[in-house]
Amino acid sequence: MISTSSRLLHLLSLLSSRPSWTAGELARRMSITERTVRRDIARLRELGYDVTSDPGRWGGYRLSDGGKQVPLVLDDEESLAVSVALREAAQTGVIGDDQAALSAFLKLRQLLPARVASRLGAMDDVFEHTTRVCGQPLSPGMLAGLARVCRRCERIELAYRNMRGVDSVREVDPYRLVFTGNRWYLVARDVARDTWRTFRADRVVEARPTGRAVSFDDPPDAARFVAEMLTSDYPLYATVRLPLPLADAMRLVPPTAGVHRVDGPDSTIVEVGGQDTESLAIYLVRLGTPLTVLAPGSVREEVRRRALALADSNTVAGAADSPPRPDR
Known part of the structure; x- marks a missing residue:
């Protein structure tokens, strides 16, 4: 379930994107009930946002441009x-x-x-960070500009530098920006090739809006599309079933590490890539959750062997421990 803070930010974004919304439109767009919409509108008003509404069944909510400046008071x-x-x-x-x-x-x-x-x-x-993945600096202005054309569904002329340092210019229809934890990727449709592509945002030299609006009949799941791109070069893949709903499974195995699909309300199938059987088995065991390796058999046997060895070592260690003493 989406958090209240994320929901309020989404609601505020929608209210800012056009002059008026009905409660029903907002509810459908955000996949929540109209009652929740009204409650969130009230919360925004408590926070100082000037949200007005028209009476009646077809009345809409509007975010006033001339609202008072809200003082930033943080607890x-x-x-x-x-x-x-x-x-x-x-x-x-x-x-x-x-x-x-x-x-x-x-x-x-x-x-x-x-x-x-x-x-x-x-x-x-106590906080530590691993070394950041090398890449070109990405300015907030470029990131905001790409987000703006994605939101407007506006075709752009994309000046792009590939991994070999070769520059090119092409027309693309920007759709979504995806952050993988290491980099930002632009998911867009290459107009000339009529195919969906991913572009590293730090390699975008310039994104020139053309003023031409576009629409998407069947866009991809952007996060899944990037995940598939990032995991498409492994020599070996394992397919596992996790006894978790999709949201929990994606927190355990992030989209950058595997490709997910729903397998019922409380189960998710995940395809994970790795360099070899041993590295895949180590990764799966370290997830620390029950799982079923559907394929291949070599990974299934290696996971089973490691799980049994881990259980045996815990049994031996437990037997060697002294019994706990009562508190005095």
Whole structure:
């Protein structure tokens, strides 16, 4: 289920995208009930957003452009959340060039109450990050520009530099931006080739809007499309069944590591790629959850062997432990 904060951000985005929405339209667009829409509208008003509504069955909600400026007042938990988010953005490059996020984080940190700064400092002492994947710097402006043409469904002339450093210009119809945890990818339809493609956002030299609106009859699942692209070069694949709903399975095995499909309300089939049988088996065992390896047999046997060895080692270790002493 989508979190309340994510839902409010989605609702605010929809209200900003056109002059008016009915409760039914918002409910269908967000896959929630009209009652939840009304409750979320009330929450936005409590936060200071000027959302007006017309009476009657067909009345719509509107976000006023001339609303009052809402003062930014954050409690301790909100201040900590914003600080952590900015620091992670600076570390990961999730919003492009990390300098802007780092600058904002350092400015905010100076304004934090001592009690919040102390909690943030405790996190700094224990958090570690792996080396970031190399790539060209991605400016927030470029990321925002790509997001804007995706939202407008507007064809662009894409100046792009491939992995060999060769530049090209092509017309594409941008659809979605997907963040993999390492990089941003633009999912778009190549007009000349009439095929769906992925483009690394940090290799986009320029994206020139053409002013031509486009529509998509049968667009791909963008996250799945990128995942399939990223996992298409492994020499070996394993297909497993996880006894988890799709959302939980995608948290355990992220879309960048496997391709998912629903197998009932409480089960998900995942295809995972790896270099060899041993590496795949190690990855699956380390998931730490019951699973069924459907194929291939070599991975199934290696997972079984490792699971049995792990169970035996735990049994031996448990037998060697001293019995617990009662509390005194």
